[in-house]
Structures are given as C-alpha cells and as structure tokens.
Amino acid sequence: MPALHDVSLTVESEEFLALLGPSGCGKSTLLNLVAGLTAPSAGGVHLEGEPARGRSATAMVFQEFALFPWRTVQANVEFGLEEAGLGASERARRARAHIQLTGLAGFESKYPHQLSGGMRQRVGIARALAVDPAVLLMDEPFSALDAQTRQLMQEELLAIWERTRKTIVYVTHNIHEAVFMADRVVVLSRRPGRVLTMIPVALGRPRTEAMLGEPAFLAAVDRIWSLIRSQAQAALREGEA
Amino acid sequence: MSTRLPVPDRTRALERRGHPVVRVASLVTLVLLWELVTGTGWVQPLFLPSPLDVLGTGFEMLRSGELVGHVITSLRRIVLGFGLGALLGVAVGLAVGFWSLAEAVGNPLIAATFPIPKIALLPLLILWVGIGEASKVAVIMLGVFFPMAINTFAGVRTADPLLIRAAVSFGAGRWSLIRKVLLPSALPMIFAGLRLGAGTALLLLVAAEMIAANSGIGALVLNAQNLMETTKLMVGIVLLSLLGICSHWLLARLERLALPWRSHS
Numbered sequence: 001m002p003a004l005h006d007v008s009l010t011v012e013s014e015e016f017l018a019l020l021g022p023s024g025c026g027k028s029t030l031l032n033l034v035a036g037l038t039a040p041s042a043g044g045v046h047l048e049g050e051p052a053r054g055r056s057a058t059a060m061v062f063q064e065f066a067l068f069p070w071r072t073v074q075a076n077v078e079f080g081l082e083e084a085g086l087g088a089s090e091r092a093r094r095a096r097a098h099i100q101l102t103g104l105a106g107f108e109s110k111y112p113h114q115l116s117g118g119m120r121q122r123v124g125i126a127r128a129l130a131v132d133p134a135v136l137l138m139d140e141p142f143s144a145l146d147a148q149t150r151q152l153m154q155e156e157l158l159a160i161w162e163r164t165r166k167t168i169v170y171v172t173h174n175i176h177e178a179v180f181m182a183d184r185v186v187v188l189s190r191r192p193g194r195v196l197t198m199i200p201v202a203l204g205r206p207r208t209e210a211m212l213g214e215p216a217f218l219a220a221v222d223r224i225w226s227l228i229r230s231q232a233q234a235a236l237r238e239g240e241a
Numbered sequence: 242m243s244t245r246l247p248v249p250d251r252t253r254a255l256e257r258r259g260h261p262v263v264r265v266a267s268l269v270t271l272v273l274l275w276e277l278v279t280g281t282g283w284v285q286p287l288f289l290p291s292p293l294d295v296l297g298t299g300f301e302m303l304r305s306g307e308l309v310g311h312v313i314t315s316l317r318r319i320v321l322g323f324g325l326g327a328l329l330g331v332a333v334g335l336a337v338g339f340w341s342l343a344e345a346v347g348n349p350l351i352a353a354t355f356p357i358p359k360i361a362l363l364p365l366l367i368l369w370v371g372i373g374e375a376s377k378v379a380v381i382m383l384g385v386f387f388p389m390a391i392n393t394f395a396g397v398r399t400a401d402p403l404l405i406r407a408a409v410s411f412g413a414g415r416w417s418l419i420r421k422v423l424l425p426s427a428l429p430m431i432f433a434g435l436r437l438g439a440g441t442a443l444l445l446l447v448a449a450e451m452i453a454a455n456s457g458i459g460a461l462v463l464n465a466q467n468l469m470e471t472t473k474l475m476v477g478i479v480l481l482s483l484l485g486i487c488s489h490w491l492l493a494r495l496e497r498l499a500l501p502w503r504s505h506s
Contacts, residue, residue: 035410059411066407070425070502079421080411111502131411 002041003029005192011135011169016161018178019171020224021188022232027171030193031137034169035060047134056084059133063140065120067112067127073099074108076123080131098126101160118149125157129164138170142177154181155209162206175228179220180207187224190231197227290472295479298472312480315446315457318374319484322381323442329382330389330438331431337390338397338427339419351390359384359441360448367453377449377457384445385438392434396427429503432496439488447481458484 003026011017019027032038034045035058047057059080067076077095086094099105102122112120121141128136141157142150154177161168172178178185179201187196202216211217272292278284279291286294302308337347359380366376400423408422450459458477465473 037406037410056412060407062403062407064403066403068404068407068422068425070428070500079408082421083408083412083414083417113502127411 002192004033005194007188007193007195009186009195011167013167014165016168016181016183017170018182018185019169019188020175020178020185020228021173021193022190022228022235023173024235025188025190025231026193027173027188028139030188031060031139031169031171034058034135035137049134056080056131056133058135058137059128059131061121061124061128061136061138061141063143065112065117065124065144067120067123069112072109072111073104073115073123073126076112077126077130079127084131094130095126098130101129101163102126103156116149117145118153121145121153122156125160129160129166134167136166136168138168140171140173143172143174150177151209155207157181158207175221175224176212179203179217179224180212185220185224187227189228190235196231199224287469287471290475294472295475299476299479302473302476308476308480311456311458311461311477315450315459315484318377318449318457319381319442319446322378322446323385323438325378326382326385326442327389327435327438330386330434331393333386334390334393334427334431335397335419335423338394339415339423347390351387355387355391359445360452363449363452372453377446377454380449381442381445384441388437388441389431389434392430392437393427396430397423399430400426428500432492432500435492435495436489439492440485443481443485443488 007030009030019030021027029038033040036045037060068079071079074092074095077098078091081091081094096108099108102125104119104122104126107115107119112123115123121144124141142153145153158181170178170181180203182201185199185201187199188194189196199220201220203211203214275289275292279286279289280293290298299308333347336343337351338344362383363376363380366379370376370379404422404426405418408418413421446457447459447462450457451463454460455464458480462474462477462481465471465477
C-alpha cells in the first residue's frame, strides 16, 4: 500500500503550516519527500524561485534530535554550514547568532549527552536555522519531550518564528499543538494518506497561552477531532503503533 | 495491635566496592611469596631467580647498554607493524562498511584468510621479503590488520541510521559521511580493536624474534634460556609485561583524548 495517495499541497512563503494526522498516515513520509530523503514513486516536489547562494532549500528538525554525539553544541550547529562550504569564521559567526537565538548561549562547548531533552532540541533547531533554509521542516520536534517542556518549547519556537518569519512545515499528531502553532492545519487521512481538509486557524499573532481557551481555538480543535476520530479508531484497531 | 515490618534492602548482594587495600596487597603478596620461595633456597635460581636478583641483573644490563639495544629493536618492530596494520585495517574496514561492492569483494577474502595463525606465515614472509626487519614488521602488521578491519567494519555497520539521514539532509556527500559520521561512530569499536591488536602484536613480536632474530626481547629470552641464564630470561619476561602494561595505558589515554564525548563528567 502506498504511504500517500493523490496529495496536492502548496505552502506559501512565511507560512506556518501544520501537517496533522493519525499514526501511520504518511505525514512523516510527506516531510521526507520535501526534504529529498525519500524519492516519490509518482509525482514531485517543487520550490518556486531561484535558489539563493549560501542558502539551503530545506533543513530538517528531527523527532529524536539526531545530534552528533561527538560534536559540541557549536560544532553541531556548524555541521550544515560545513556542508554548504562556508569558511571557518563565517561558520562560527552564523553558529553563534543561532545559538543566541535559540537560547543556548553558554552551552557552546557542551556535548549533547550533557544537555536535557529541551536543550538538545534547541540545538537541533539552531542547526537547521543556521543554514537559512527556504523551508524549515519539523518532524514532531517536541513529541519526545515531557509535557511541560513541550509547552515551553512551543512558545519559544513561536517567538523564533515571529523574529525570523521562516516558512515552516510542522508535522504533529497533537491537535492542540497544530492549532496553537500554525496558520493553516492540513489534516491527513490514515494510510494511504489523503488530504481530508485544510483548516485556517483564526487566531491572531503573536500567539499566547491565553489563546488556548479562546472559542476560535476550541472550535478548530473540535472540528479536527471529529474529522480524524474515526480514522484514529480504525488505526487503533489495526494495531498500528 | 498492628506490627511494623522494616523493608529490607534487597540490593545488598549486588553491591560492589572498590577494596583499594586488597588491590595493592594482592600484588605485594605475590612478589613477597616469590621472594620467599627463592630467597630461602627452596626453589633453585636456575628454575626461578629471586625478584631482587632479576631487578639487579636488569639494572646491570641497562648500564652495559645490552638492554637498550634489544628494547629499541623490539619497539621499532612493534610500533611500525602495529601502526601500519591499524591504518590499513581502519581504511579497509571503512571501505568495506560503506561500499557494498567493497564488502562483496573484501568480506569473503577476510573470512578466508582471518583464521590462518599469522605466525605460520612468517616462513613465507621471510622468503618474500628476507629475514631482515621487513618480515617481522609484516607479520605483526598482518596480526593487527584483521581485528582492526573486522572491528571497524562492525563499528560502521552499527552507525545510527538517523545520524546518517541527518547528515544527508544537510547535504553531506560520501566523504563527509565517512569522515564525519561513520568514522566517529566506529571509533569505540576501533579502540576495542586496537586493544585486541596490541595483545596480538606483542605475541607475534616475541614469536617472530624467537624464530628468526638475534636481537629484540624475544631473542634475548631465547638466548638466555640456551645459556641457562634464567635471571636474564626473567628480565626479558618482566620487560614484556611492562611493555604490555605501557601499551594498555597509552591506548586508554588515547581513547580518552579521541572520545571526549564519552567521558561522563
């Protein structure tokens, strides 16, 4: 069975788009397609506009962080810049700027195993932002964190987004998270994944914790849950983890 | 009336302590026993000289310059053979671990030649490269090459696929991947291979020097036995054990330097 079927999706510049769906709906596959980490069996992914020099098309933030354990925070953040062929001083400058941006100042020479989960994912975010990607891809970036840390990291990511206005494609299976973070939520069906619906989130920016109680927030969450409830139940019965 | 039962600590039997005094005492006792059985004349010096005699003879040989020659010769052989074998082993292990074609070519060859006891190849190596230094270095090199190649290969294969994907997602090419992900991933296994190889190298050094050499620690030990100079023989054995301890210590230092992310401070 294909992971995805007949998915057509356009992401606008500076948009924060959430991909939401039950387990095994192919949302991670979709993200890997955009990152060039999986080849589609049919169809394609295209970026509009000329590729700028010294800029990546995409950069990925991984659920399990995927930091290099033998590299310090600084060296991890510099990894993508090395592969882009930047000189040592330019690398150090850009890495420092993104270490500042993600609240990692003072941890430059620490190794990943010396950091908490939240701090590790900050490194993952800094590493991805440092290559100045046209699209930032995030694959359930906070789902490995505890609930409190996750809430704080969501707010920090939103603050970073307010400052950088990156185009973000954010994969999650958490409805509250998707609605709280995104401008638009794309709801996928279970495998083979199709786009069930796209829901624009009618919440202002910057987002604050208080908005979690607003009628617009609750209405969007309810609408999405009613859409994917049966899908999730079917997935549960199939025993798909 | 209710009774209060104390909960026993069930992990008692699992407790492991350092016993620092016992550690030193066990070593000291061995030397004392050795001195006791030899000093009292209970064991003839021809079969086992006393530790003090061994120490004295050792200093004499050091002063006369006899020892220095043997040690330098042996060190040169082992350092060259070990270094070349390790470099070659890591290179082959990385290649076989990364390219499927290299694995298809290399793995059957390694599997077929690995079980040969390397010392059996010494006569052949002497035929090929002469009885000089090259044959001794070559046999040590062969002995070190196999554990290094096999361990490096295993280390590369156990590299976390997630880290490989992460590197690729940032545009890493083949060489970047090998240098920045596969090699560091394999380093712990490479160091295990180095420790294994160090033991093999010492064994092959002594064997080769006993078979076909007139200098080196192995030759010293064999000659001393021929001349019934058991004290000199023991000096050679003590030297070899020191060499083993030193190489172990050096590798441990090197490992801490090369793997700073593994020190849990």
